[in-house]
Amino acid sequence: MRVITRFYVKELDTAIGRMAVVTSDKGLAHVTFGAVNKVNLTARLMRFGLKPEWYDLKEDESLLVCDQLTEYLNGERQDFDVPIDLIGTPFQKKVWSALRTIGYGETKSYKDIAEMIGAPKAVRAVGGANNQNPLPIVIPCHRVIGSNGAMVGYGGGLPTKERLLALESKMKIS
Template sequence: MHRKGVYMALRYAVYDTLAGDVTIISKEKALSNLIFGVLDPAEAINEENICLYDAIMELNQFFFGQRHSFDIPLDPDGTPFEKKVYEYVSTIPYGSTKTYEEVAEAVGEPRGARAVLMALNRNPLPVFIPCHRVVGKSGEMMGYVGGLELKKKLLHLEAANLDRHFGNGSFVQMARD
């Protein structure tokens, strides 16, 4: 991968998580991709670095309910619109959901729900950019790079962890109120 004529070494590592095997790729000091499954990217070096180590630590903390947001630097590829969507989706609180329409409105494209859906289908960092928190207009589960079952599991995981800490389960609708 090249940026401004300088070769950027990609590093990757494969980890076993509660969501199954994931391949995490970093470029220099930021994450660029999370892929569900085992992948051996031809242009990357299979070598763990501090960025990858920190990423898997934060991911494991998330899966065990000990972390509700991520501190690891992210550097996702995407169009300016996609990056705006990723940035906004990253602000959706743990345990909350927004609709594709709400995200479109928030990024200045009130008629852009389909464009938001397409941007999130290309999200290179699922979980870190929590596109699983974006649902259809009536709360229905729609497309997720890891599959709808994993999307449901992630939402249930967040709900269970918040319920364990705060009780009554009313948090899932907080973002819509």
């Protein structure tokens, strides 16, 4: 049985281009670079027993997360304090929780994350969970790099990852 869940979509223009946020009644559920692909997102949510109903947020409704994303991308914010509705497997949630401990302006490797969650041989699985992160920037998967220090994969593209890391390096408050 699938649980009918309301999801609300808002697109916004940011310093790194068009983004979209998706919230549920529980909190922020998804952030995308560009527009939301509702077909793909519906399929993902249905794998977790949810049947999404889609709604657009009206222009006059303010979303705290939109404000916080804008502040972050303008170098005015380092942390997010919005409620989140994290939808994923227990392993993914464990990885995403570890990602949230990576400080602003810092980086960790996939191997570091695997060790943090007590699964040192699960480096590839950590990479897969990182790739499925539904809340890029808010859950800072851009702070994960290769063991050799190389920039590797990012859903928003490597130039975006490099830009986010450069922003954090420049704006880090010690």
